[in-house]
Amino acid sequence: xxxxxxxxxxxxxxxxxxxxxxxxxxxxxxxxxxxxxxxxxxxxxxxxxxxxxxxxxxxxxxxxxxxxxxxxxxxxxxxxxxxxxxxxxxxxxxxxxxxxxxxx
Numbered sequence: 001x002x003x004x005x006x007x008x009x010x011x012x013x014x015x016x017x018x019x020x021x022x023x024x025x026x027x028x029x030x031x032x033x034x035x036x037x038x039x040x041x042x043x044x045x046x047x048x049x050x051x052x053x054x055x056x057x058x059x060x061x062x063x064x065x066x067x068x069x070x071x072x073x074x075x076x077x078x079x080x081x082x083x084x085x086x087x088x089x090x091x092x093x094x095x096x097x098x099x100x101x102x103x104x
Contacts, residue, residue: 002099008078011067015053016085016098018060025052028088031064033072033081033101048072050085062087062098076103 004014014031018024029050048071053061062085065071080102086095 003102004083004099005102005104006066008076008103009068011065011069013063013065014083014101015061015063016083018062018085020060023054024060024087024089025054027052029062030086031062031072032084032086032095033066033076034084035079035081046073047086066101066103076101078103 002016006012006014029052030047031050032045032047034045048064050062050064050071053063055061066076068075080100083098083101084095085098086093
């Protein structure tokens with residue numbers, strides 16, 4: 001899993017590479033940044049809309065704008081957060097841990 005680092009004063013996209021045999025661009029995408037590892041039972045977990053991006057090489061990226069002017073509300077303070085992704089496809093909506101985000 002990856003470790004991404006973002007300044008608490010910065011508004012920028014965090015990006016996670018997603019392996020998929022089909023283009024996920026039309027599927028609803030959400031991110032969560034729980035303060036604990038207990039994602040499903042943590043009442044503080046908030047899911048935030050994300051965006052799909054496909055680069056020139058055909059690699060799929062899940063993106064979420066974080067920071068003071070980002071999509072996550074309230075903005076993430078300094079600390080370490082697990083990054084979870086979920087998207088709905090057919091009847092499934094799995095939540096997968098995609099790495100760690102350090103806000104410094």
